[in-house]
Amino acid sequence: MASDxxxxxxxxxxxxxxxxxxxxxxxVFDHGRQSTIAVADKIGGRILDVGVGTGLSLSDYSPSTKLxxxxxxxxxxxxxxxxxxxxxxxxxxxxxxxxxxxxxxxNEFFDAVVAQYVVTAVPDPEATLNDFIRVLKLGGxxxxxNHIGAENGARRVFELAFAPLARxxxxxxxxxxxxxxxxxxxxxxxxxxxxxxxxxxxHFSLIRYRxx
Ligand SMILES: C[S@@+](CC[C@H](N)C(=O)[O-])C[C@H]1O[C@@H](n2cnc3c(N)ncnc32)[C@H](O)[C@@H]1O
Numbered sequence: 001m002a003s004d005x006x007x008x009x010x011x012x013x014x015x016x017x018x019x020x021x022x023x024x025x026x027x028v029f030d031h032g033r034q035s036t037i038a039v040a041d042k043i044g045g046r047i048l049d050v051g052v053g054t055g056l057s058l059s060d061y062s063p064s065t066k067l068x069x070x071x072x073x074x075x076x077x078x079x080x081x082x083x084x085x086x087x088x089x090x091x092x093x094x095x096x097x098x099x100x101x102x103x104x105x106x107n108e109f110f111d112a113v114v115a116q117y118v119v120t121a122v123p124d125p126e127a128t129l130n131d132f133i134r135v136l137k138l139g140g141x142x143x144x145x146n147h148i149g150a151e152n153g154a155r156r157v158f159e160l161a162f163a164p165l166a167r168x169x170x171x172x173x174x175x176x177x178x179x180x181x182x183x184x185x186x187x188x189x190x191x192x193x194x195x196x197x198x199x200x201x202x203h204f205s206l207i208r209y210r211x212x
Contacts, residue, residue: 005123005167007099011072013170014053018075021054029117032145032198033057035206036114039143041065045111046093048135050100051118055080059087066091068105070098101128105135112141119146120175126183133190136211142190144207145198149174155203177205184209 017024033056040047041062049057052069053076061067067089071077074097084092098104100115100122113132122128132142149172150156159174166173184190190209198204 005121005172007072007123009168010121010123010170011074013168014071014073015075017170018054018073018079021076021079022056025117026056028200029145030056032204032206033116034060035196035198036116036143036145037061039141039206039208040112040114043112043141046109048103048105048110048113048132050103050113050115050132051121052077052080052095053116055083055095057114057116058084058089058092061091063089063091066093068093068110069095070100070103071095072097072099101131103131103135107134108137108140109135110140111137112143114143116145117147117171119144119180120173121171125175125179126186129180129183130187133187133209133211138211140211141193142209142211144209145204146207147171147173147175147203148180148205149176150203151176180207 037060046066049069052071162173194208196206
């Protein structure tokens with residue numbers, strides 16, 4: 001099936017966002033970032049931050065948590081690299097341009113995978129989630145924070161109307177919860193351990209899966 005969003009288009013969109021990303025999305029997404037980091041730091045060990053973007057999250061992890069960050073957009077990642085150099089973050093082991101669906105890491109390599117505001121932006125969310133689980137150790141956690149589309153009402157009407165423009169900006173505003181629920185049921189080796197509403201206005205969710 002042809003994807004409704006393509007990788008080159010997303011990379012181009014975030015290339016355009018890169019210079020102003022922190023200004024536009026720094027504060028508004030901060031609560032979700034902090035909440036995922038708090039969960040990830042409790043797990044500790046080695047964490048993969050997928051779609052790390054400009055690296056806004058990196059300095060907020062515990063210095064004892066080892067971090068790898070990947071992103072499809074070179075301009076976003078260059079900002080992350082500059083940030084790491086400026087702040088001197090020895091726990092950041094690597095930053096690399098990489099597609100979230102084809103992670104160049106061995107199976108069962110990470111204690112947790114964190115994806116903040118990423119899953120609705122990738123062309124093939126289910127295959128991407130499968131690769132997140134592949135690189136997770138048994139018992140490890142996948143920690144997502146994302147906008148989840150409304151099931152009905154005025155918000156759903158707005159999200160559907162906004163969807164064509166939003167795709168050009170780099171995400172799907174109407175991404176339904178059912179898509180994640182169906183993926184988890186089909187995968188068979190993940191269990192949902194939490195779904196927590198996040199600001200702004202509870203339209204975002206922190207979602208945790210454990211690999212079993
Ligand atoms: C909304 S931004 C979130 C950035 C960061 N996680 C944050 O909290 O600000 C989405 C990020 O996902 C990245 N991204 C989108 N598709 C990707 C893919 N297929 N593989 C890796 N990164 C991707 C984008 O380049 C962008 O940096």
